Amino acid sequence: MSQMRVEEVFKISGGVPVHTFVKPSEYSHLKVALRSPGRGVIVEGPSGIGKSTAVNKALRETGMDEEVVQLSARSPEDVEYIELLHELGKFGTVIIDDFHRLQDSVKSQISDMLKIMADAEDVGRKLVIIGINEAGRSLIRASPDLSNRIDVIRFEVEPDVKIAELVKSGEKAFNVRLTAKELIVEKSRGSFYLAQLLCMDACVQADVLEKPENIVEVNTSFAAIQRRVVARQRERFGDVVRSFARGTKFRPSGRAPYLHILRWLAESDSWSISIQDEMRKHPTEKASVSLVSDRGYLENLANSEGISEILHFDPDTRILSVENPMLIFYLRNISWSDFIREVGFTKVDYKENYDFALSFAGEDRSFADALRDSLEDLGHAVFYDMAEQHRFLGQDVETYMGPIYASGSRFVIAVLGEMYGKKRWTLFEVSQYKKRLTEGEVIPVWSDKIPPSPTDPVRDLGYLTFDPEGDLTQQANSHAAILTRMIQER
Template sequence: MAEPLLEEVFKTSGVPTHTFVAPSEFPRLRVALRTAGRGVVIEGPSGIGKTTAVTRALDEIGMTGSAQILSARVPDNVEYIAELPHTTGFGVVVVDDFHVLPLDVKKALADHLKVLADAEDPRSKLVIVGINRAGDALVRHAPDLAARLDVLRFEVEPPEKLEQVVRLGETALNVKLSAAAQIVTAAQGSFYLVQMLSRELCLAEELTERQDDHVNVTASYSSVKHRVMEQQESRFGPVVRKFARGPRFRPSGRANYLLLLKWLAESDRWDIVLREEIARHPEHRRSVGQVVDKGWLAGHAAADDIAEILHYDPDGNVLSVEDPQLVFYLRNLDWQRFPRALGFENVELEHEYDFALSFAGEDRPVADALHELLDADDYVVFYDLNEQARIVGEDVEAFLAPIYASDSRFVIAVLGRRYGEKRWTIFESEQFKERFDDGHVIPIWDKDARPTRFDGTRNIGYLTFDSAADPHDEALRLVTVIKEKHSQAMRDTTGTPQIQLDIDSAIVADDPPPSAPAPGVV
């Protein structure tokens, strides 16, 4: 027998021969595959060994000859998969990468799984292989399917399983890997990663086949890590940066997509359920929730290059890694420096909102236009009509007070002719009156408002609007200055040299402004 080559021992594709280690769920998998008609769902992170385990189990129980393994990533295979619900006696069909199938095909397969299970048809068996929560996706399409499936969850494998892979490889190659323990830790439960990193250790010392004499491989893990990260930077770097910047990058933005990647890198699993992550990070509830709820994440993740390495399921609210090497790359990024390298000025923002709008009902048209323009640029804006569901049944004053007092970076006060006469504008202005001194209130006066005795902004720069003009046109002019004000504040916060604010449409005057925020703002 020929001596094994390195690529035959530490394998990064295909079924391992010298280094196969049965996953924890392997016994249950064998039984599930033998059960006539009943559907089998195998879910778990990419690279954990799902397809390898299925292939090996089918071989061990003598079903390889009647089995077909089809990939949802191969167009010809997808056509065949779509015909399965209309076919009888097709044997054992393994549908790999189920999560990337078109929605209508997923639904049809879910319905057919019920038919096969009820009939206990020994001539047809479907095995679904997908990333985490593939079973949940099937049940969403067919709720009564849950009792008719065997769902096997291939989670992260324990260290002893990965250690066994390394030991088998060492024996096959007649070597000893000095950095084996570090490799096992870095692989974080992935059979694929432990194979890849072990292979790289051997390559670092130019060991490409079994050694006649026992060899100690002394290459350090840190050198291998650096080499692997360089390789992966060329592969993943541009796409990761594209995803992290988002479709509308702003240096002063909230880096919502970057935060999603960071949460994914920090997860014990290789996917995250966004509603759970947002609950764990309430300070980002508004900003990240916004890109999810408005469908911006779904659109961004659907780009071809991004979809090759990340998968977003909007129905299940799940963001998953498609490639185990990407997991390694994300977990080993320098997350302290990475945001700045992308051009973000401040990621860990201290305010829930970028802006809170305060206005009287008569000035809603211009307030609505301001909200629309700022919202379209990914700013998080407190606008009363967006919060009705949260306000109903609550103590309104207790709800509003912190938003205007501290939870917004800036208050935009639209100071129309009746601002100081309205109950809620008086209340709101009481909350933010102390923020004038810090420059955190942006007054926008109606140019025709009459002066009042409440002159709290004699020395404050302000903008003006014309209530008789088109609200959208007025907002377009105003929002340019408002956004630059926000950007300058972000640069000031992070210590970046300031850029002079262009306030051609602002007025800084010695004379009193024509109106004032409200009684009590002094």
């Protein structure tokens, strides 16, 4: 009789674990939802948390596993089948995995089916949808009246007691004792999958590949497990993660919004983050991250080849989720100082919220608009009054804007048109940034309609000029390129 193998106990692929299955916290709710006739079941949560395993186990325990069709939105053939479901009549129980990858039109079609099935308490059809965080919300967004017709089961990060139960079951089944058990439980951060992988690696490094006759002490240190696992995942994820951190317009002196997003993900207790929530927690990076999110750059990057296999970004909820359970372990265990140097950024932590703050009179707003667009296209964080208007409504505007011109931006760009010194707000802004004139932190952009004056001390500073009657976009693009070179050298 062949001996039990380590991969049969600590399973990282294949079906339901025989020896190390642990009921997730929401398991009882899941079973009840599966037994309810006609009602759709949405199982959502981070990757690697055990959603698919729990669904298959629960279907078996409820006797519903005989005619189950499992489909994945990652498979083009399966997607074709999913699109035809509404024409198939009594199709039994169908599981749709990776639901978040389906097109909105297909999601809408499924939403209509779920309403019909629930209202009829259809015993001949059951849809079980598995997706990452907010899969249920995307369905309800397509059809708001669906909310009372489906059961949404949220699988969150499991408590340590559940992970410890898995490790203990594995030790007993495989006749071993893991000296790194406590750290394995802690570093798994609520993931059954990671716990399985770390336990298996501990045994493999100790050369315990088959079940021993007597209990064996596996003395592999957690540090050794961590080094080996991270090294393997570096080969797998390294290039893709570096590509994400650099973004589409990499500048060594840039504010690195995508790198900050990765670091927020690594520091999160969950396996997904709300970009909106994270920006509130990190005000210094708020402007640059808001730029790439609002303009669709983050969505485009997340959908690019390679990156889309490990990360998913929902532009409606602005939630970024990990697709691969090993990615989060990799991000949490790399040296971030080394990673930043590898990516090529010269600086990523700034005390100022903005690279540039624009100061101008309303008469020159057209040029200021063009300059702001050009600077943001090059990846700079720019303070522009109308873009921030919603943030200071009902507040004292001077209290809000004063610190930005005084010290909250690396540079102030003063667009000095004919009305600049005659407007209340420009006079206020000058009073805030005046002391920075001698520090080289104010860049004058003079209108060529204003003749030089020997009594004007600002004329002694290096400056740019613009023609308010010329091609504003062309001038703004030229100035933005010069300002970018300047900021790279400071």
